[in-house]
Amino acid sequence: MVAADLAPSAAVKVFSAGAAACVAELATFPLDTAKVRLQIQGESRTSLEGQRAKYRGVVGTIFTMVKTEGPGSVYNGLVAGLHRQMTFASVRIGLYDTLKQFYSGGSETVGLASRLLAGCTTGAMAVAFAQPTDVVKVRFQAQVHLPESTSVARYSSTIDAYKTIARDEGFKGLWKGCLPNITRNAIVNCSELVTYDIIKELLLQSKLMTDTMPCHFTAGFAAGFCTTIVASPVDVVKTRFMNSVPGQYSSATKCAVTMLMREGPTAFYKGFMPSFLRLGSWNIVMFVSYEQIKRTVKEFQHQFPT
Template sequence: MGLSQTQKDLIAGSVGGMTQVIVGQPFDIVKVRVQTAAPGTFSSPLDCATKLLKNEGPLGFYKGTLTPLLGIGACVSIQFGALEWAKRFFAGRNGGKELSLSELYASGAIAGAANTIVAGPVEHIRIRLQTQPSTPRLYNGPLDCARKLYAQNGIAGVFKGQGATIVRDGLGYGFYFLAYEALVQRHIRKNGGSREDIAPLWSLSYGALAGYALWASIYPIDVVKSKLQTDSLDPAKRVYASMADCFRKTWRAQGWRGFTGGLEPTLIRSPFANGATFVAFELAMRVMGNGKHEHPMLPDPTA
């Protein structure tokens, strides 16, 4: 008995997600540390990376990797599973025609919102691990971190920053998948053939551009999310009362620069991590589908 289309979507998404973590993790840890450090801690992302290498060695760039490797694999699996479901849903409503830009955006937004059930706690745990001091260590790994977060503040401690994560991913992944799918549609219209005929280099390029569309739409929200997720779990010691309060205090303290911390490593990371994600997803789908898989954007001209 073969795999169903949904199973293929989820498996290929997991492959894409794990590839994203392996490629992007060194950039991500620098981004998070710059975002959450006190002003003046690092003179630049390069300074942050240099200090990280000096103090923690090369493996320091993969600190907290187990959580994102498993968790982000699951997140991206959910993303692509929800995306493909939404695209099939909209294609069924419009009679199989090419999906409009609004339908592509809605599909991406659904995918982004769906993945936050895993992305929220996974990213919270990852950020706690990435920003903890080397000595004394607060957490002995992802499970220990999750247990301590739960012990301190229940399920709300594990899902701290969840509202910001939903806003970020719903908005951002709408633009992310809209950009990628629209570029794929344009490629097929211009060159003919089917989705499976697109060379990996083009998938890499379109994924890189999609990554820039994602971060251009959400970066200030991502900064706020990181600040909320590194804030104290103790209400008496908490710096920020809410997303809005975090925006206000960050603006008052640093102005617009307060919302750009860690932007450079993010922009450098984006084409590699996101391009690799889509290439891995597309290739995995081709392997499982013997070169053909269902992507309801355009009628298959080879059918």
């Protein structure tokens, strides 16, 4: 039996997904930070009263942050981001194939319904594990701390953020925005994993590509594009709600209504370009890394069987 014939176990997929997601996070985190800054821009009344927008475009946002806050500002929240990927991606991506087979009853032909159910299930499960890490990541990315300023940053460290949120907002503060996040991740997971799954399958079945890096790159890019289109509105609401101070919004729905009334429908697509650049590049790096890590582990298993 050759290494390629060895089907990776669920444990291998969970490990590979977490590791690949961390690689993708490191590569694309500045784009995510720019996306968050653009999404929350317009929250305050001052920015709605004719004041010139501070951040303009992806490159402009990153340049402004580096210039005013220092180069490290684009990696604010990276530790929490890595915490998130190690827990979140491991579950939602690593367990997808297992649940897909479960919903299809082990059939060799897996229908769209089984894929969508698997994506929704693993997305919801992942939020249950990783929500506090997502809250802390968003808070750090939104936090502006000027080098010459004497003001104290909202949080001094990742651990301090976890402790401060739990102390000031209660245990439920760490799960703030959980419902919109479940909604978002059900959408993201279905768009991302199902699109990748189907595109890759079609490319292989049509023999346009083999199961190699170009195929993984193409399917990953398609997954990122589709995901950005359908998930951006929920993502903006999630970011605004998670970053809000206690009492600013009574619910995620109230947050969405407030955005619509104050800023109009286009507010739901704020930060669209960095979202696309982020999700497109993140999906490419993640899926290419995921496939390579899985293959490496399979080869290791073949060389050193238990």
